[in-house]
Amino acid sequence: MDFISPSTIKRIAARYNFKFQKGLGQNFLSSQEILEEIADAARIRGGNALEIGPGFGVLTNELAKRAKKVVALEIDERLIPILDDTLSEYDNVKIINRDIMKTDISDIIEKEFGGERISIAANLPYYITTPVITTVLESKLPIDNFVVMVQKEVAMRLNAREGTKDYGAISVLCRYYTEPEIIRTVPAGLFVPAPKVDSAVIRMRFRDEPEVSVKDETVFFKTVRAAFSQRRKTLLNCLASSFPKSKDELSDIMQGIGIDARRRGETLSVDEFARLADALI
Numbered sequence: 001m002d003f004i005s006p007s008t009i010k011r012i013a014a015r016y017n018f019k020f021q022k023g024l025g026q027n028f029l030s031s032q033e034i035l036e037e038i039a040d041a042a043r044i045r046g047g048n049a050l051e052i053g054p055g056f057g058v059l060t061n062e063l064a065k066r067a068k069k070v071v072a073l074e075i076d077e078r079l080i081p082i083l084d085d086t087l088s089e090y091d092n093v094k095i096i097n098r099d100i101m102k103t104d105i106s107d108i109i110e111k112e113f114g115g116e117r118i119s120i121a122a123n124l125p126y127y128i129t130t131p132v133i134t135t136v137l138e139s140k141l142p143i144d145n146f147v148v149m150v151q152k153e154v155a156m157r158l159n160a161r162e163g164t165k166d167y168g169a170i171s172v173l174c175r176y177y178t179e180p181e182i183i184r185t186v187p188a189g190l191f192v193p194a195p196k197v198d199s200a201v202i203r204m205r206f207r208d209e210p211e212v213s214v215k216d217e218t219v220f221f222k223t224v225r226a227a228f229s230q231r232r233k234t235l236l237n238c239l240a241s242s243f244p245k246s247k248d249e250l251s252d253i254m255q256g257i258g259i260d261a262r263r264r265g266e267t268l269s270v271d272e273f274a275r276l277a278d279a280l281i
């Protein structure tokens with residue numbers, strides 16, 4: 001494949017008379033440098049790579065250079081013959097015409113990668129960003145690195161620390177299972193066609209063990225969701241509407257572990273959430 005620039009993307013679109021479909025989040029990245037950076041950030045080193053939404057195959061091309069095998073899931077069947085062409089030089093790439101939202105990733109790992117560990121890379125279509133990221137984070141599958149290009153504000157939320165305006169339940173989920181790192185921001189003008197907002201690339205490196213140990217993950221995530229359910233309310237009021245305990249009981253529990261019941265959910269660290277959830281059991 002040629003060196004990627006906006007004119008390469010426009011030339012491929014013209015050659016195949018391809019019309020970009022906004023509803024499928026089809027904003028294709030047109031910077032060779034950033035494509036290489038995303039592929040490097042996935043740290044594939046001769047291992048397995050799964051890509052979500054290959055488009056014209058510009059990222060697939062970089063993954064194929066670094067991987068033993070790449071499997072790319074693309075929902076738009078118009079792209080399949082184009083991908084067969086643009087990636088014809090590789091025999092380690094398999095394109096599957098499939099909707100990621102209807103795909104069991106564990107099945108792909110078993111059938112396509114023989115159960116081996118994988119890394120996932122994607123320039124995610126914006127309309128499925130949150131469900132895809134949540135599913136992968138919670139999957140408990142043999143995944144090493146999960147590198148995605150998302151809207152900048154989503155990347156900021158994933159990477160956020162307690163006490164900041166971006167911190168929310170998804171930040172806790174992300175940090176519980178992974179070490180997140182913003183690789184770079186990407187201006188909207190580097191996509192064809194250009195979306196309305198800037199993007200960022202974030203790497204989530206899965207931890208061998210979650211960042212904190214909790215007695216019961218279901219209670220932990222229920223506590224986190226409850227704490228962020230009503231941003232303007234105190235932790236005590238948020239918990240009182242989600243757990244079948246009186247406010248007095250909840251206050252005592254929080255006092256017992258040194259967490260002020262008047263605090264707001266967004267001020268609690270992942271470790272404090274773990275202590276709180278364990279105490280609520």
Ligand code: SAM
Nearest residue numbers: 027028029053054055074075076099100123125
């Ligand atoms: N990887 C290419 C790049 O970086 O230029 C294309 C990225 S584009 C933002 C998103 C791609 O995901 C498009 O090719 C789109 O057709 C595909 N896509 C959209 N929804 C999908 C879904 N549910 N499952 C799989 N692919 C999807």
